[in-house]
Amino acid sequence: MSDKKAKYQEVAYYPGCALEGGGHAYNRSTKALGKKLGLKLKEVDNWNCCGAMEVKNIDPKLQTYLSSRVMSIAANKMGMDTVMAPCNGCYHNLKKAEYDLANDPKSVDVVDKISKKAGHDTYQAGQVETIHALDWIKEAIGEDGLKERVRNSLKDVKIANYYGCMYTRPRHIFPEKDQGPGSESTSKPHFMDDLLEAAGAQNVDFPLKTACCGGAHTLSDSDTSTRLVANILQAAEAAGAEVIATECPTCHSGLEMHQIRAAEKLGLQSNVKIIYFTQLLGLALGMKPKAVGLHENISDSFAYVKEKGLA
Amino acid sequence: MPIHEKSLIRPENLHVQENKEVDGVDVSGHWSTFIETRVVKDYNEDLQAEIEALPGGDYIHRCWQCGSCTNACTVHALNPDFNPRYWIYLIRMGMESELLRDKDIIWQCVSCNKCTYACPRDVVPEAVMKATAHWLELKGHTPKSHSTIFDEVFSEQVIETGKIEDGRVVRRFFKRTGQKFPPSWMITMVKNLFSNLPVGMLTRMGLANFIKPRTSGWSNARDAIREYVAEQETHHRQALGLDDLVKAAQKEL
Numbered sequence: 234m235s236d237k238k239a240k241y242q243e244v245a246y247y248p249g250c251a252l253e254g255g256g257h258a259y260n261r262s263t264k265a266l267g268k269k270l271g272l273k274l275k276e277v278d279n280w281n282c283c284g285a286m287e288v289k290n291i292d293p294k295l296q297t298y299l300s301s302r303v304m305s306i307a308a309n310k311m312g313m314d315t316v317m318a319p320c321n322g323c324y325h326n327l328k329k330a331e332y333d334l335a336n337d338p339k340s341v342d343v344v345d346k347i348s349k350k351a352g353h354d355t356y357q358a359g360q361v362e363t364i365h366a367l368d369w370i371k372e373a374i375g376e377d378g379l380k381e382r383v384r385n386s387l388k389d390v391k392i393a394n395y396y397g398c399m400y401t402r403p404r405h406i407f408p409e410k411d412q413g414p415g416s417e418s419t420s421k422p423h424f425m426d427d428l429l430e431a432a433g434a435q436n437v438d439f440p441l442k443t444a445c446c447g448g449a450h451t452l453s454d455s456d457t458s459t460r461l462v463a464n465i466l467q468a469a470e471a472a473g474a475e476v477i478a479t480e481c482p483t484c485h486s487g488l489e490m491h492q493i494r495a496a497e498k499l500g501l502q503s504n505v506k507i508i509y510f511t512q513l514l515g516l517a518l519g520m521k522p523k524a525v526g527l528h529e530n531i532s533d534s535f536a537y538v539k540e541k542g543l544a
Numbered sequence: 545m546p547i548h549e550k551s552l553i554r555p556e557n558l559h560v561q562e563n564k565e566v567d568g569v570d571v572s573g574h575w576s577t578f579i580e581t582r583v584v585k586d587y588n589e590d591l592q593a594e595i596e597a598l599p600g601g602d603y604i605h606r607c608w609q610c611g612s613c614t615n616a617c618t619v620h621a622l623n624p625d626f627n628p629r630y631w632i633y634l635i636r637m638g639m640e641s642e643l644l645r646d647k648d649i650i651w652q653c654v655s656c657n658k659c660t661y662a663c664p665r666d667v668v669p670e671a672v673m674k675a676t677a678h679w680l681e682l683k684g685h686t687p688k689s690h691s692t693i694f695d696e697v698f699s700e701q702v703i704e705t706g707k708i709e710d711g712r713v714v715r716r717f718f719k720r721t722g723q724k725f726p727p728s729w730m731i732t733m734v735k736n737l738f739s740n741l742p743v744g745m746l747t748r749m750g751l752a753n754f755i756k757p758r759t760s761g762w763s764n765a766r767d768a769i770r771e772y773v774a775e776q777e778t779h780h781r782q783a784l785g786l787d788d789l790v791k792a793a794q795k796e797l
Binding site: 251253255279280281284285286289290292294295298302343347350351398399401402404405419444445447448449452454457458461489493494497527528529530535 | 599600618619622652654655656657658660661666668671674678689690691692693694695696698699702706707708709710711714717728729730732733736737739740757759760761762764765767768769771772773776
């Protein structure tokens with residue numbers, strides 16, 4: 234068993250606010266998938282919001298503090314060495330806090346000052362490793378492990394894998410990426426492609442894997458977001474995809490919401506289904522649609538899943 | 545991909561003559577374009593220092609104008625007037641009046657970080673866009689954008705309780721921006737959602753309106769954060785000379 238494989242069998246789980254709200258389907262399916270695969274998730278005690286996309290616009294160091302508190306609890310209170318965050322925003326922010334605390338003395342000062350006043354240990358860079366749900370499944374189970382466990386192959390499912398912005402950009406906060414074979418690529422990410430392919434899916438050649446869905450302005454500049462999402466939906470359909478697989482609650486709800494809005498405002502109808510990769514993997518492992526929270530998606534894919542023999 | 549670059553030449557100062565003949569030679573059209581000269585006199589020599597003092601503006605001095613940011617920009621592809629390279633140039637030159645010509649679109653940056661990814665000098669153009677948008681608002685050149693209002697509503701709730709609940713943020717945002725709630729597409733969205741949702745989930749969502757999700761024992765962190773934010777605000781007011789601006793305005797009145 235490789236080091237990472239052993240390490241990721243039990244990780245601290247940081248769901249974040251989105252997974253308790255609009256992205257609950259992702260929360261449900263991630264937990265269910267972990268259980269099915271025999272991986273242990275220990276939810277971070279009394280966690281707080283990482284600051285999402287918004288707090289950094291008020292003050293980036295404040296966001297660094299918010300993210301550092303989560304890592305501090307995982308390391309100092311729970312004694313964990315790995316935090317798994319399925320949400321791209323949380324994952325990005327924890328990674329960014331890690332980078333800033335290792336490289337920017339001013340951020341360290343601010344975080345230390347607030348942490349002391351708040352009454353918890355200051356997080357020290359390097360105490361925990363933050364990973365995404367994709368890293369978690371990829372390392373702890375791997376493609377071979379998935380292939381052994383597949384009950385309902387996703388064989389006729391044509392998928393466009395959509396990773397969004399926060400999973401790969403900016404490059405410098407992800408030192409483990411772009412490290413050659415076996416590592417994730419920041420320009421052409423492939424972990425989700427690999428996992429879904431192992432579950433039998435046909436991945437289409439999708440050029441907009443890391444395009445922006447306009448998630449930051451989904452309500453404050455909805456027309457821009459709608460145009461960006463319409464691009465993604467149309468490109469996916471043009472590439473022959475029936476499903477867009479997502480790994481971020483903001484991208485996911487952005488795509489769902491602006492799919493409706495694009496039809497209403499721009500007259501652009503699209504039939505592509507929007508499903509979390511954890512839901513697709515869960516279905517492939519033989520779980521029921523409701524067990525992976527398919528009913529909590531806005532984009533209704535029950536009929537599609539049934540047609541493909543996955544329900 | 546070449547960028548159709550924006551320059552300091554204003555479109556209204558470009559003169560192209562449709563039909564022009566000089567000494568029997570036809571000089572009609574684009575190649576005989578005449579540019580009306582103008583003199584720029586009103587520099588704000590502190591512009592770069594002011595933006596640098598705001599969160600995100602820290603590394604603007606590193607820029608060497610390669611244009612990678614604009615080339616990579618998501619919003620530039622939708623609107624060619626959205627041009628981070630040009631704005632960074634204006635800020636570093638102190639050309640405030642030119643910058644103000646684009647004041648209504650600078651806030652539209654979607655934070656996709658493609659510019660930050662492409663930048664060879666680690667300027668973090670994404671953060672510079674945010675700092676510039678805040679500078680415009682703090683100086684009173686533009687009212688608070690919807691984006692800023694959303695950031696504020698969101699951050700207030702995080703600072704208050706340690707966590708957010710989507711529904712409350714959205715409702716507060718619509719209220720504070722004076723928009724009709726809910727918009728029609730949101731009704732369609734909620735209808736789609738409710739067609740499949742079980743009762744338990746609906747109850748849980750409804751309860752979130754009354755029982756705010758919160759991090760327990762958050763009050764110390766909240767106080768420490770508020771103290772820090774207040775310190776920073778004072779610092780920004782000083783850096784931008786806002787108190788002097790207010791005094792000067794009061795004198796005039």
